[in-house]
Amino acid sequence: MAITFTLNGGSQTVDVNPQTPLLWVLRDVIGLTGTKFGCGMALCGACTVHMNGNPIRSCSTPVSTVAGKQITTVEGLSADTTHPVQQAWIEHDVPQCGYCQSGQLMAAASLLAKKAKPTDADIDEALRGNICRCGTYTQIRTAIHRAAEIKASKGGRA
Amino acid sequence: MSMNRRDLLRSGAGLMVGFFLPDSRELFAQQGRGRAQGPINPNAYIRIAADDSVTLIITKGEMGQGTMTSLSQLLADELDCDWKNVKTEFAPVNPALYGNQGVFGSQSIKTSWFPLRQAGANARAMLLDAAAQQWKVDKASLRTDAGFVVNPATGAKASYGSLADAASKVAVPAAAPLKDPKDFRYIGKSMKRLDTKSKVNGTAKFGLDTRLPGMLYAVIARCPVFGGKVASFDDSKARAVPGVKKIFQVPTGVAVIAENTWAAMQGRNALVVKYDEGPVAQYSSADIRKMFAEYAEKPGAVAKKVGDAEQALAGATKKIEAIYDAPYLSHAPMEPMNCTAVVNADSCEIWAPTQMQTGGRNTAAQITGLAPEKVKLNSTLMGGGFGRRGGTDYISESVEVAKAMAGTPVKLTWTREDDMQHDLYRPASYVKFAGAVDAQGWPLALTAKVACPSFFGGGRGGAVDGTAVEGIHTLEYTIPNIFVDWRKADPGIPTTFWRAVGYTQNTFFAECFLDELAFLGGKDPLEVRRRLLGNSPRLLAVMNKAAEGAGWGKAPAGRHQGIAVVNNIGSYTAIVAELSVTKGAMKLHRVVCAVDCGHVVNPAIIQQQIESGIVYGLSAALKGAITIKNGRVEQGNFDRYDVTRISEMPKIDVHIVETNNNPGGIGEASGPAIAPAIANAIFAATGKRLRKMPMKPEDIA
Numbered sequence: 001m002a003i004t005f006t007l008n009g010g011s012q013t014v015d016v017n018p019q020t021p022l023l024w025v026l027r028d029v030i031g032l033t034g035t036k037f038g039c040g041m042a043l044c045g046a047c048t049v050h051m052n053g054n055p056i057r058s059c060s061t062p063v064s065t066v067a068g069k070q071i072t073t074v075e076g077l078s079a080d081t082t083h084p085v086q087q088a089w090i091e092h093d094v095p096q097c098g099y100c101q102s103g104q105l106m107a108a109a110s111l112l113a114k115k116a117k118p119t120d121a122d123i124d125e126a127l128r129g130n131i132c133r134c135g136t137y138t139q140i141r142t143a144i145h146r147a148a149e150i151k152a153s154k155g156g157r158a
Numbered sequence: 159m160s161m162n163r164r165d166l167l168r169s170g171a172g173l174m175v176g177f178f179l180p181d182s183r184e185l186f187a188q189q190g191r192g193r194a195q196g197p198i199n200p201n202a203y204i205r206i207a208a209d210d211s212v213t214l215i216i217t218k219g220e221m222g223q224g225t226m227t228s229l230s231q232l233l234a235d236e237l238d239c240d241w242k243n244v245k246t247e248f249a250p251v252n253p254a255l256y257g258n259q260g261v262f263g264s265q266s267i268k269t270s271w272f273p274l275r276q277a278g279a280n281a282r283a284m285l286l287d288a289a290a291q292q293w294k295v296d297k298a299s300l301r302t303d304a305g306f307v308v309n310p311a312t313g314a315k316a317s318y319g320s321l322a323d324a325a326s327k328v329a330v331p332a333a334a335p336l337k338d339p340k341d342f343r344y345i346g347k348s349m350k351r352l353d354t355k356s357k358v359n360g361t362a363k364f365g366l367d368t369r370l371p372g373m374l375y376a377v378i379a380r381c382p383v384f385g386g387k388v389a390s391f392d393d394s395k396a397r398a399v400p401g402v403k404k405i406f407q408v409p410t411g412v413a414v415i416a417e418n419t420w421a422a423m424q425g426r427n428a429l430v431v432k433y434d435e436g437p438v439a440q441y442s443s444a445d446i447r448k449m450f451a452e453y454a455e456k457p458g459a460v461a462k463k464v465g466d467a468e469q470a471l472a473g474a475t476k477k478i479e480a481i482y483d484a485p486y487l488s489h490a491p492m493e494p495m496n497c498t499a500v501v502n503a504d505s506c507e508i509w510a511p512t513q514m515q516t517g518g519r520n521t522a523a524q525i526t527g528l529a530p531e532k533v534k535l536n537s538t539l540m541g542g543g544f545g546r547r548g549g550t551d552y553i554s555e556s557v558e559v560a561k562a563m564a565g566t567p568v569k570l571t572w573t574r575e576d577d578m579q580h581d582l583y584r585p586a587s588y589v590k591f592a593g594a595v596d597a598q599g600w601p602l603a604l605t606a607k608v609a610c611p612s613f614f615g616g617g618r619g620g621a622v623d624g625t626a627v628e629g630i631h632t633l634e635y636t637i638p639n640i641f642v643d644w645r646k647a648d649p650g651i652p653t654t655f656w657r658a659v660g661y662t663q664n665t666f667f668a669e670c671f672l673d674e675l676a677f678l679g680g681k682d683p684l685e686v687r688r689r690l691l692g693n694s695p696r697l698l699a700v701m702n703k704a705a706e707g708a709g710w711g712k713a714p715a716g717r718h719q720g721i722a723v724v725n726n727i728g729s730y731t732a733i734v735a736e737l738s739v740t741k742g743a744m745k746l747h748r749v750v751c752a753v754d755c756g757h758v759v760n761p762a763i764i765q766q767q768i769e770s771g772i773v774y775g776l777s778a779a780l781k782g783a784i785t786i787k788n789g790r791v792e793q794g795n796f797d798r799y800d801v802t803r804i805s806e807m808p809k810i811d812v813h814i815v816e817t818n819n820n821p822g823g824i825g826e827a828s829g830p831a832i833a834p835a836i837a838n839a840i841f842a843a844t845g846k847r848l849r850k851m852p853m854k855p856e857d858i859a
Contacts, residue, residue: 028418033367034360043796074360097222098357099541124805135773137804
């Protein structure tokens with residue numbers, strides 16, 4: 001079945017089993033591998049993307065439900081790796097293995113879109129579902145605070 | 159110079175520097191003993207192109223521990239190139255050049271400290287030679303500066319790129335002099351990681367991101383019981399699943415091949431497989447613990463004997479016994495196991511996130527019947543490793559699948575459930591301690607009877623598996639009477655290395671029991687350790703640093719402290735945990751860690767690795783347990799195998815105590831001591847001695 005949605009700003013049509021999770025459509029059908037498979041049950045956050053600006057777990061979202069919606073993946077955060085969270089992540093060298101970081105970045109970007117200056121408690125709440133086995137949590141927290149500063153310095157624009 | 163070496167050095171454009179790196183056995187033998195004694199194998203680690211780009215060849219896999227960056231620092235510093243021109247490539251598998259390639263035991267820096275610096279220094283010397291010939295001056299009059307050879311007398315300056323071709327034609331020095339550490343340009347500095355940008359914009363390629371033209375996708379249905387086999391299967395429904403291309407049996411189960419990963423999973427769900435479950439089906443976790451307890455009463459193989467512990471115990475008046483145990487653990491790296499392979503009649507190519515490049519390639523050669531040189535293994539980034547990717551089981555499966563699909567590239571994906579239920583686990587373990595203090599209350603005797611499985615050569619001819627007792631028999635405490643022995647008790651659950659290996663449970667056991675002895679003698683735990691570490695100046699120094707940083711004995715009201723130390727992987731680490739227990743609920747407020755890993759290559763990466771080990775150790779301390787029921791793992795995903803979350807993070811203070819010793823490891827330094835530091839703090843807070851990992855809320859309350 002043909003399903004059309006907006007992916008990173010462009011129109012995308014795929015012809016797949018409508019039950020196929022968005023994750024596997026992105027990775028296997030379209031070839032955008034920045035979004036990661038970690039658990040397949042919305043338990044780890046590695047597959048986080050934005051649907052109409054809100055974070056969703058693409059591993060548990062049938063592609064049929066994104067028809068007509070705006071999907072943003074880590075590849076679409078910015079054209080040149082300059083989204084405030086990407087800049088802050090680079091400044092603080094956040095990633096270790098890096099596998100969970102796409103999901104962490106998408107969760108963080110979504111948090112910043114809603115709260116210009118998130119507190120530690122906001123960060124805990126927004127990112128507690130994103131597992132990092134390398135333990136980059138301290139760096140993530142620092143980088144989110146820094147990203148808020150960067151975003152503010154750009155007049156609040158991502 | 160042999161033909162091979164000459165060809166190597168002069169192949170392609172620009173300079174490729176050959177040098178000699180001892181093989182891994184030599185490196186083991188040389189750890190901490192100074193300069194490598196070559197030559198054994200010729201190697202190539204540096205390529206300088208005419209455009210001044212410097213490509214550094216990384217033989218150790220990157221799984222987050224920062225090797226891509228830190229190994230580059232070793233090469234680039236002695237080469238004296240410009241850091242901004244540095245690029246990296248993972249080395250191909252080539253034992254003749256690189257020895258046995260793998261990344262394990264926190265050895266990347268300690269085994270590369272001399273050889274890679276020597277490679278850089280040799281390359282620099284050749285560039286100096288080339289410039290000296292060109293300018294017809296004495297080499298000794300020239301200097302290098304960030305990618306240029308300069309002549310201070312004339313002001314002449316030539317970039318490495320412009321000299322590379324000429325440099326490739328000069329003789330390779332046996333061993334150009336290495337820098338004095340005070341002259342290091344990159345070593346010792348927090349150079350930015352070379353892989354960060356690619357990891358924040360989606361371009362970093364992990365194993366699971368491999369995509370090839372015409373590639374198909376595979377999953378495998380495996381017997382849920384360890385060691386079980388497929389008896390028969392009915393694939394009539396599975397073949398009808400849209401997207402499923404082929405279904406066939408492989409040695410470990412039934413493979414489903416499809417046009418995408420999800421279709422393969424759906425096909426597998428529709429399979430009906432009957433298994434012969436085999437003997438492991440009789441075991442559940444309670445049986446396994448009982449088995450360990452029975453074995454602990456049997457004679458064991460002696461791992462350490464100092465004085466006469468039995469006699470000392472018999473004569474002592476103040477003594478205690480205690481039983482400690484720990485469960486199996488899954489590694490649960492964020493990237494589940496996977497491997498992509500294509501097998502043709504005369505070749506095999508693999509894309510693998512592996513900690514064991516040479517072993518992975520050789521496994522593929524065995525399965526395909528090809529000569530190892532006909533197998534090309536491409537190392538990808540790893541989404542975590544933690545020891546799991548030292549196994550080659552998933553590579554074997556992938557090659558078996560690709561062999562059956564000859565000519566077609568196939569990516570084998572393990573789901574999280576596959577990964578958690580077919581892991582090679584951190585062994586469960588059990589120890590029975592006895593200990594005594596003397597009339598003054600100082601530790602007098604300690605015996606430890608350990609029972610656990612073995613994956614590292616134990617049990618044959620009375621041999622002790624060092625990984626089963628390390629953390630107990632390696633303790634540097636000067637207790638006058640110590641006896642440690644081990645018996646192999648193995649129900650058949652597959653086991654392997656797990657970040658920090660035996661120390662992950664044994665440091666918990668030993669450092670908690672030492673606290674028990676301190677309490678028995680009426681002593682402060684820090685005071686006892688200070689007295690017992692008289693022969694261990696490095697461990698004593700980090701312990702004092704951690705205690706000072708934490709304000710030992712001066713915790714804020716309502717907070718309690720515990721301390722633990724570990725000496726492993728050539729490094730020395732101490733941790734103080736500070737926590738509170740309120741109405742039975744424990745909150746970990748602060749962790750202070752001090753580490754001496756000798757010379758520091760990248761302080762920021764060390765800090766990150768220390769935090770990383772603590773977070774990984776926290777999951778094991780407070781949450782992790784793989785339990786067995788009828789030979790099957792009961793956990794399948796992060797809902798029942800929870801791990802540390804950002805919301806549970808304590809404040810972590812890291813103190814790097816730099817010394818002029820050869821580098822030790824860092825990736826496995828901090829993990830072992832966090833659990834005992836917490837347990838000891840919980841005892842301080844509640845008077846409850848927790849002797850079992852993980853320490854669950856209901857155990858603390």
